[in-house]
Amino acid sequence: MSTNTTPAKRPGGRSAAVLTSVKNAVEELVAERGRERVTIPIVAERAGVNPTSVYRRWGDLQTMINDIATYRLDPNRPLPESGDLRADLTQWAREIVTHYSNPVNAALLRGGAASAGESESDCLRNRRAEANIMVERAGERSPVTVDEVIDHLVAPIVYRVIFLPWTLSEDTATSLVDRLLPE
Amino acid sequence: MSTNTTPAKRPGGRSAAVLTSVKNAVEELVAERGRERVTIPIVAERAGVNPTSVYRRWGDLQTMINDIATYRLDPNRPLPESGDLRADLTQWAREIVTHYSNPVNAALLRGGAASAGESESDCLRNRRAEANIMVERAGERSPVTVDEVIDHLVAPIVYRVIFLPWTLSEDTATSLVDRLLPE
């Protein structure tokens, strides 16, 4: 599981070159044309690589897209840790909004949504893990649960990204946090 | 625009039979296999119809799916109108949860999400219109705006439908309304 985007052996050589150029091609093309109109031959051409290589290494384009969508916002980046839950959640939400203001990431999210549900991998599971860390830090007296953070902070942002992308703005994050944590 | 699912002429005859069988086939197949694995030839076979007919009449499968997804929950159904905003929103939200508890509708929503954004048709625009009616009815003194209803009632439900369908339960609607309208 996790990132099969990492070559098993011989990192840094030709394999790595193919890997990064294919990844870049997928990101560019999904943003340009939308998930629906991206195929492996098209990706291969943009990457300057033979389609066969892509088929053999990944086989399933959707899996690759899910993987990219899941790990493009680095799950190991430092989380805000000011000691104030409100401030931390606000900054964290701002990061997410900024991330999805990039059309590439928005398109990848929509691509992920199409194949979500069932038992498939969820490209937002890292968000939940992060929310969990921050709520845990606040301890017993946290005014919110993880589920509430997902429902009232992550969900509205994701909803806007997918269905109403033009409504995402600078203060989307803050106004959502204001609703989540009454002063 | 709107429902091109209605035959232009000669309703009730062979055309209507094709229409309903194709529509049923799309609903069944999207639920069974997910949007990604549904094609026009497959739909045509299930419907007992020639693929050519589907191509000529609809051409674009995604458009048909969006159309079905948009109008499957009748936008002309009566809205709750008890005089109490909280009660109305609760019942309305419950209807939506029930609707999307049906795997067919959940799959259609995911299919719609894939092609949302940009300038395409949004399969949830009727939800916003409904929310608008109920908030308007509450008049000047409404404790919530339409945007807030979308952000904190519709968005969490939709998010769960798409990414965490197993978390939808009987009291999802009521607990969301409780957060939206502090007592």
Place this chain on the structure above:
DNA sequence: TCCTTAAAGCAATTGTGTTTGCGTTATGGA
């Protein structure tokens, strides 16, 4: 430096979605 082999390239083939021209059916009005 040489040698092994994982990984990429190439080309031919197969499978399937889409288009198109034409014949057939049957609806709904005359």
Place this chain on the structure above:
DNA sequence: TCCATAACGCAAACACAATTGCTTTAAGGA
């Protein structure tokens, strides 16, 4: 009942994605 025509069925042609066997390249250890 008959007729005009909208809509469907059929089959061939087409376009392109996916598969497969084989060759070639180059990474990395001996």
